[in-house]
């Protein structure tokens with residue numbers, strides 16, 4: 387695979403590193419000289435589970451995640467079929483006791499989705515309350531994050547949930563809220579591996595794969611062991627984190643190709659220099675695009691306050707809204723795809739995760755400058 391001529395700025399499924407695509411393509415035909423495709427590898431085979439003499443796909447991926455994210459032994463790493471949306475429910479099933487309470491800091495679309503999914507359990511009479519705490523406000527028409535005062539955290543809550551990077555709104559916590567003794571649970575779908583963080587600050591972290599570690603319909607859950615145990619009535623084994631952890635995430639047939647691909651991406655991240663380097667790349671990429679916005683004399687507008695702008699998802703507007711379709715078409719002609727904003731908010735958006743080369747961000751920034759001169 388030569389240099390890329392086409393870059394997709396889709397929020398997920400997102401662009402993947404070339405080297406990963408090459409390895410995946412090879413393994414689809416013949417996995418590691420076995421004569422069978424990775425799509426044909428059994429989750430009960432030695433190729434997958436490993437043995438004394440072979441490093442299996444599953445332990446390989448799990449160990450790579452553990453190393454990259456510095457996960458200590460008192461946390462479990464679970465891989466689970468389904469998107470982050472499934473974890474919106476599983477987090478409640480596994481962490482909120484019957485009649486208990488959970489608090490959600492609302493910072494935009496995805497934290498709201500997590501909150502409204504959790505509400506289902508309240509309506510079913512299983513939990514006492516699912517509470518939303520507003521974490522977002524507007525200053526000068528620009529969105530920013532509100533510091534949650536300690537008094538708003540209920541000490542009886544099973545957890546406080548945050549979405550540290552809002553994929554649609556393009557707003558990102560630079561430092562996480564302090565919830566004292568109440569475990570913090572984070573949906574890191576759009577930022578895992580792109581920022582350094584201490585897992586010890588969290589009771590649990592979860593993320594879907596299709597943005598920063600591969601293919602859709604796989605999620606990772608990293609959870610403190612002492613939080614595992616009782617589940618809400620009606621929870622079935624494939625939703626039960628403790629059972630999943632005990633069975634190496636293979637109660638039923640796990641998504642082998644997706645878990646294999648996650649391991650390839652983890653290898654790519656390691657080769658690049660780890661999460662620290664990924665964070666540096668996210669800084670560089672987003673810096674290029676934000677500069678193109680800020681130096682455009684108002685041709686492009688960012689709806690987010692500078693201190694809380696996302697390094698992964700950059701929503702922006704054109705002062706002359708009627709040029710939006712032309713922008714997308716001309717960008718596409720240059721090989722820059724999927725720059726439309728989310729269907730719920732419109733406008734434009736560039737999403738750049740682990741797999742986006744700096745070159746892609748440079749091409750987008752140049753195109754934005756050129757387009758502003760041409761149409762400004």
Ligand code: PMP
Pocket residue numbers: 397398468469470471472496549551552553554573574575576594595603
């Ligand atoms: N959380 C966040 C922050 C997301 O960006 C998304 C998807 N864009 C989801 C959850 C939902 O993920 P999935 O489609 O895998 O359920």
